[in-house]
Amino acid sequence: xxxxxxxxxxxxxxxxxxxxxxxxxxxxxxxxxxxxxxxxxxxxxxxxxxxxxxxxxxxxxxxxxxxxxxxxxxxxxxxxxxxxxxxxxxxxxxxxxxxxxxxxxxxxxxxxxxxxxxxxxxxxxxxxxxxxxxxxx
Amino acid sequence: xxxxxxxxxxxxxxxxxxxxxxxxxxxxxxxxxxxxxxxxxxxxxxxxxxxxxxxxxxxxxxxxxxxxxxxxxxxxxxxxxxxxxxxxxxxxxxxxxxxxxxxxxxxxxxxxxxxxxxxxxxxxxxxxxxxxxxxxxxxxxxxxxxxxxxxxxxxxxxxxxxxxxxxxxxxxxxxxxxxxxxxxxxx
Numbered sequence: 149x150x151x152x153x154x155x156x157x158x159x160x161x162x163x164x165x166x167x168x169x170x171x172x173x174x175x176x177x178x179x180x181x182x183x184x185x186x187x188x189x190x191x192x193x194x195x196x197x198x199x200x201x202x203x204x205x206x207x208x209x210x211x212x213x214x215x216x217x218x219x220x221x222x223x224x225x226x227x228x229x230x231x232x233x234x235x236x237x238x239x240x241x242x243x244x245x246x247x248x249x250x251x252x253x254x255x256x257x258x259x260x261x262x263x264x265x266x267x268x269x270x271x272x273x274x275x276x277x278x279x280x281x282x283x284x285x
Numbered sequence: 286x287x288x289x290x291x292x293x294x295x296x297x298x299x300x301x302x303x304x305x306x307x308x309x310x311x312x313x314x315x316x317x318x319x320x321x322x323x324x325x326x327x328x329x330x331x332x333x334x335x336x337x338x339x340x341x342x343x344x345x346x347x348x349x350x351x352x353x354x355x356x357x358x359x360x361x362x363x364x365x366x367x368x369x370x371x372x373x374x375x376x377x378x379x380x381x382x383x384x385x386x387x388x389x390x391x392x393x394x395x396x397x398x399x400x401x402x403x404x405x406x407x408x409x410x411x412x413x414x415x416x417x418x419x420x421x422x423x424x425x426x427x428x429x430x431x432x433x434x435x436x437x438x439x440x441x442x443x444x445x446x447x448x449x450x451x452x453x454x455x456x457x458x459x460x461x462x463x464x465x466x467x468x469x470x471x472x
Contacts, residue, residue, distance in 0.1 A: 150348070151348070155351050155352070155354065157309045159356070159362065160355075161356050161438065162304060162357060165359070165363075166364055166395075167367060171360070172396070173400065179460075180463070198299075198440070199445065212314035219305070222442060222444075222446065225447065226448065227407075229429065230437075230448045232430075233452065235458045236426030237426030237429075238426070238455055239462060243419030248320045248323065252360065253357065254360060255360065256356070256360025257364035259401060269421065275421070276429050277335075278335060
């Protein structure tokens with residue numbers, strides 16, 4: 149039952165990524181050209197409604213579906229890690245026009261060549277795991 | 286109603302729906318973050334033997350693998366049953382820039398043929414390079430930064446995390462470098 153729950157929300161996520169063109173290489177290129185409000189509107193309205201949702205959840209006594217308290221952990225403050233890692237990710241985002249979520253939505257939509265990017269994304273993650281201790285964080 | 290479902294969805298529908306997905310995962314006792322799956326896949330393939338970074342109980346992350354499998358199914362459903370093949374309407378300046386790079390924008394769908402078509406493509410080597418190098422950088426960078434667009438831009442910013450803001454600034458530094466300096470050189 150819990151599996152179906154996560155499958156269901158994954159399906160919703162995939163539909164949204166395709167229907168809103170967030171998974172489009174062209175839309176990402178346009179975003180980095182600052183030519184359209186579309187992507188900023190998607191991310192901005194997601195963040196604003198996300199902030200409201202988080203604030204309401206923190207004030208409420210809502211429990212998880214496993215009847216546990218909800219946890220909101222602060223991320224460690226490691227500026228170098230976020231800046232260097234974020235920039236490297238941004239280079240890849242600009243090239244492939246797809247972050248990890250859209251990669252899987254595009255694969256489902258039938259753009260099979262994205263499988264190459266997914267395969268190399270797994271390799272990139274592997275390379276990070278191996279080199280982790282030698283990198284500035 | 287069916288027109289609404291079939292036409293491309295506006296930003297003010299997509300954004301709140303994405304935060305609804307985040308909400309559903311929090312209520313599910315989990316965190317919204319797609320790139321963690323790449324680490325889980327490494328671990329499931331036995332990468333724990335070469336780095337302790339992958340030495341964890343990956344089976345506890347099965348829910349997230351199910352989630353991205355759902356994302357894949359969602360992509361299939363949207364493309365095959367919820368689309369009227371409306372071409373993407375791009376901004377004029379974007380179209381001019383793409384045409385000057387030699388990328389066709391006559392009927393733009395999700396991806397440019399020049400970069401994603403593997404048969405009948407005179408740019409094949411370039412396309413393969415771009416997909417593999419780009420994919421590698423996405424995987425490396427997202428784990429280095431500890432999250433991607435879902436983990437930092439949506440979940441992190443929603444929780445007002447300064448670290449996530451720095452990561453998102455990094456996303457843009459990288460993307461702007463590619464769009465304004467690298468793509469014009471390689472095309």
